[in-house]
Amino acid sequence: MGTALNEFQIKEALAKLPGWASGDDSISKTFRFTSFPEAIGFIAEMAFACEKANHHPELSNVYSTVTIRLCTHDAGNKVTLKDVDLAGEIEKLAKKRDYQATI
Amino acid sequence: MGTALNEFQIKEALAKLPGWASGDDSISKTFRFTSFPEAIGFIAEMAFACEKANHHPELSNVYSTVTIRLCTHDAGNKVTLKDVDLAGEIEKLAKKRDYQATI
Amino acid sequence: MGTALNEFQIKEALAKLPGWASGDDSISKTFRFTSFPEAIGFIAEMAFACEKANHHPELSNVYSTVTIRLCTHDAGNKVTLKDVDLAGEIEKLAKKRDYQATI
């Protein structure tokens, strides 16, 4: 779990995570929801997946957008399977809602 | 806004609110979501609609279910347009998610 | 964990949980916070303790009050140590805030 993925492995993982991008030794995605309350509700919900995985993203919110950036502190702030797995969980939760991926 | 609706008016209003039932001088619905975190996320989101309307339901949660019961204190705990309007707002938010109405 | 506590054991446990009452084969407490947003924030926070314990209360909210009722489904809806432990966790979180216990 704690081993940094190489660029090829990250690319392969992101192929299954539409809208997620890699860069700066992290993977990230910005979700644009329909309102500020929906963004807050999404944060409240996805936080359980983070806590369960004992893995916490850098999360930011402006109005109806939520950006999630993941890397693994214990692996020298590189991208690991832990990040890819949590991104997958978050993606599943976001898919149930109206959102647009933004870049 | 503060006038109690009669039985006929409530029935008419509920015709547009699938799954909402009237009884005990209130209107209510139970939503079953896919998980406890989703129920909590829904509560966090729908709470903004309540606060905006300055109208607050009796809200209850057990695991993945959320029950919302609405009546108007200022109208002698009867059902008013305020309740119908907030039910409509809550319904819109719930519709964006996977849920089953339960009785 | 799954064994129902007897009346004496429940009384003993509640001695350490001020404001919690037993009855109807459950233990419960009503917290009155300073506002509806604070009540919702408390729900969002305490929900993590529930999820971590994999134990979920009957939770209800009206405006600034939150009522938590705990019993153990797997023990025939009786009060067990699981309920007492979760009540202790919830109590710790509530203590950090302004609230009044109400009956």
Added chain:
Amino acid sequence: MGTALNEFQIKEALAKLPGWASGDDSISKTFRFTSFPEAIGFIAEMAFACEKANHHPELSNVYSTVTIRLCTHDAGNKVTLKDVDLAGEIEKLAKKRDYQATI
């Protein structure tokens, strides 16, 4: 409300907002709470103050920290009274909890 404050006015306003700093045409503060759930609960609560003011910060969260950055879009992304007022509201909510201001 929409007029940009000058440096002196910002300094004067921040004197009443301990731990808030100005820079980059915004005012900001980082709160360190005792846990990730408490940080999420704080976000869920303070979001109501934002929605009420119809003013939304740049909010970020990493584990138990929450950073709030405020500026006014309609005033060319400068600091206005709207920012100072919302910072005051947020400060009141944070004060009710255990947190450390961090820089």
